[in-house]
Amino acid sequence: MEYKDYYQTLGVPKTATEDDIKKAYRKLVRKYHPDVSKEADAQGKTQELNEAYGVLGDAEKRAAYDELGRGQHYRAGQEFRPPPDWGRGFGGSGGAGGHAGAGGFGGDPMGSDFFADLFANLGGGRRRQAPPQRGEDSHASITIDLADSYQGATRTITLTVAERDAQDRIVTRERNLSVNIPAGVTAGQQLRLSGQGQPGAAGPGDLYLEIQFRPHARYRIDGRDVYETVPVAPWEMALGGEIEVATPSGKVNVTVPAGSQSGRKLRLRGRGIPGKQAGDLYLLLEVVLPPASTDKARELYQAMARDLAFNPRAGG
Template sequence: MEYKDYYKVMGVARDATQQEIKLAYRKLGRKYHPDVSKEPDAEAQFKMIGEAYEVLKDPEKRVAYDQLGKEWKNGQDFRPPPEWDSGFEFRGNGYAASDAGAYSDFFEELFGRQFGHGSRTGGSRSSRVRGEDHHAKVLITLEDSFNGAMRPVSLRMPTQTDDGHVTTRDRTLNIRIPKGIRAGQQIRLARQGGPGLGGAEPGDLYLEVAFNKHPLYRIDGGDIYLDLPVAPWEAALGAKIAVPVPSGNIELTIPANSRQGQKLRLKGRGLAGKKSGDLYVVLQVTLPPADSQEARDLYKQMEAQLGFNPRATMGRT
């Protein structure tokens, strides 16, 4: 996927005001409009200008786009960092299905799901209009979900200053993380969204949960996976070994003649829920290094005495 430098497309500086971006769009729109332009690539240029303007005209998308950094160049192979959009607070509910396919893969990867257009019903100043709902993605730890937790989260709300530049307004909220919550599920904070009009109540804030990368565990829905290194003799002969699980250490029986990649299921030891997840211990047979003469002699002794050929079933030696 190619990186799109929307500032270069629009011909503006990265610190351009919203008004400067608007003026640049109008100028380029007249130049490349397919109905009037004689440029050979007018249609493609017009489409890309529209995509760039869709991002840069909106303070929310612009701040998120700028988060990716200035080191990327137009056309470079690009993949967004994992959970790059966490902590941003946005209005609206995302794009309608009719928007799908209207923009490049780069745009869709960054903005096609969670970034939406805020909308407010019109009316006089005396009208009572409930505030908009806001949305944000937050990163939590496995332990937060496994045990339940109360902890602060910091959010950044993109906004436009009086002089037309874009900045962020930060706020910190203390939230309760329900025990067993899973990636993709939401925490609703009532009355923490946009302000209402005419004395109406504020909207709500919806926090979509994602997990920080854990040094030991992988999470898939409600299931937890642990890669467990075992010595060859533990896998071959069987063993009882201490294994770290989210609730503490347990003694796990490794069956004799266990194989590389074999999964041992601990039922109900995953994330809590109406149907609790499981914990899967994935065996990783780890060979001792042959980094001494004694170790090399042992390996040669095994080769001579066991006569083991791991490729015997392949029909060749």
């Protein structure tokens, strides 16, 4: 059989702590989860990760695995047979069950000959039935308004779930779920709903909802910073003055500096998406011309053209 380097599989050094190993496993298994991954062999990669964590995430199995490689230089893919007396002194678990404690993505490492041959003899050859696995975690997205991030909200989402009916056929059904949106959430952030994932013998997995913002004509969001386009009259831009602006957190009065041009940016500190360190709100001034739809309006525009003699392309 071929030797498997479990540290290489998880991308951690042999000196990695238990917490380092758990973090690496969680990160990779979410990346390659078959429900969300676009990788060609996501299922196979997930099984490899489960197998590696089934060993390195178990203190006794890791100690036995490290003892096997002590003083040796085995490489992944190298032809390998465990020494006849290997495993003596490691007698506790003697099992070959998968380890699901890091995230419940399941998977049975006994599908690997390397794992089975290596750990079947721990504990004098006893083999223990794999413990019940909790269900897989599910992933979905939820689209919210920017105001929901400022104030918090409760939203109802509809999920389509697959299950087996009484005739063992795969059928789908819709499930409505009420979700609390906490104030301060940002795009890409995931909300974890415990026990709302796929069912399993040891309990259901969790549901992870990724936050997305509904597009808005006036707002652009960058992390916790918010950019708002503010329409301003020509005389407000030219002469300056105070204007009232409706922002995601309520109406505010701001001063437009005299001589402003379209594209000028006014910064309101701390008025972006709230949080431990709140973002900023940037007001992007945009001049809006009144229509020349009446005789009076046309006369005013003609007077401006005559009296101001302004050519915006001069010197361009």
